[in-house]
Amino acid sequence: MKMIKVRGLTKTYTYNGKKATILNNIDFDIFSGESIAILGANGAGKSTLLRILGGTDVPDSGVIESDVSISWPVGLVGGFQGSLTGRENVTFVSRIYSPKHRIEERINYIEEFAELGVYFDRPFKTYSSGMRSRLAFGLSMAFDFDVYLIDEVTSAGDQRFREKSKQLLLDKRKRSDFLMVDHNLWGLKLHCDRAFLLDGGKIEIYDDLEEAVALHTERLLSKPMN
């Protein structure tokens, strides 16, 4: 069953009067029950594609059809207000995504997962980067979406947290699908079924993830770094 259908998607950015085409008239389908690895060199348009699918950026043209709920980028830290406590920050998001009677339950889940102790009631700006990652990841996982957008999150936090995140993602994977961008190819292989390789504004679709990863690695090694 098709859950996301994209046709003729084009996205350009103009900077200092110069126009750069990031995605050039691309088409693809994503089916229910499969997770996709999005591969490409730096600047190939991986994060742009995730933002467009997440509805937080708008393409120049194209059609997107979708009948699923899509998360915000998992592990997003930018949405937190530094002067508010962790509890207040997650209450804000819970008030949007939860019915009133479930807000407390969500907050308790995040508090338990993030393991911040007394810091949960201290201003977010006092957190270390590891604590921020834990809170952001816990917040993303507290809500159920059909599709999770995962951008470079498996490398966040310390070893213990990464292991905990991996287990949680494996558990989520049983009920939801992922669209993943990650330079950690091992994480992609663990969670994804197919791959989209972005190169020069075009998309190449691979049913064999191993083949896509091998090709991607070969291209990265043969091209100069951006």
Place this chain on the structure above:
Amino acid sequence: MDSQNFGRDHPAGLIKDGLPGVSGWRVQWRVVDALVYRELRTRVSNVKGGFLGVLIQPLGLILIWMGFLAAINFHRGGSLNVFLFLSSGTILFTTFSQIVVRSINAMDANEALLFYRPVKPIDTVIARAICETGLYTCCLLVICVFTWIFLDNIYMSDIGLFFISILLMAVYGFSIGLIFMVLCHIAPAFQQAAFWVPRMLWFFSGVAFRYWIFPPWTRVFFVWNPLMHAIELNRKSMSDDYFTPDANLSYALLCALIAVTLSLWIYYNNEKALLTL
């Protein structure tokens, strides 16, 4: 299946927002509720004394401003207690100007929140308008109670009109704020000019003086201004004897309707530009 077509001939629709089964109005209600919570908590966390501190801050500024106006005899008499006359003008106009000024920055200040798909730029302006209106209405009520206890009797002759006039100022502030937010995003150079608009409007709103005591030819500078009508109506609601020759509720309501329609039209036609990185 939801569809959004980004071709030039079609308006951009919206993909599902991650809240399946929840109506659009309900989603917006939740978003605005959450943004108001965030705004208030942020303010409370930034001042000492909790919510009382948040209330005292604008109240202090208003009292200093009113002290200055009273000292230079800007009021020039009238049946309404001078304290109430100046409070009404100052607080209602400050409600308007604060909504406008904070709306100009609303999107930049909350840009990261747009990653949560249900949050739209307009919601940040609605939330700020609600916070400012609530805060300054509390200030005005505190002053009314203070005046009633210590200075003078208040005959709240029309309590409905009292709150309608405050609501009108909030709607003007929201509408102008929303238009300015869009314009400042499309043309950032407009931002400096935008901050000056409320300052200029102050002189044509009868905030601290009775405009009709000036020569008749000056009246035309005031009667067009719906802010003046709302402020005068607020004063009228506090004292039946208060003389105000031009204040017209129908005109003020019509202006509010036009302002809010125009602002929503401008926003609707530019929402895609606001969301484009």
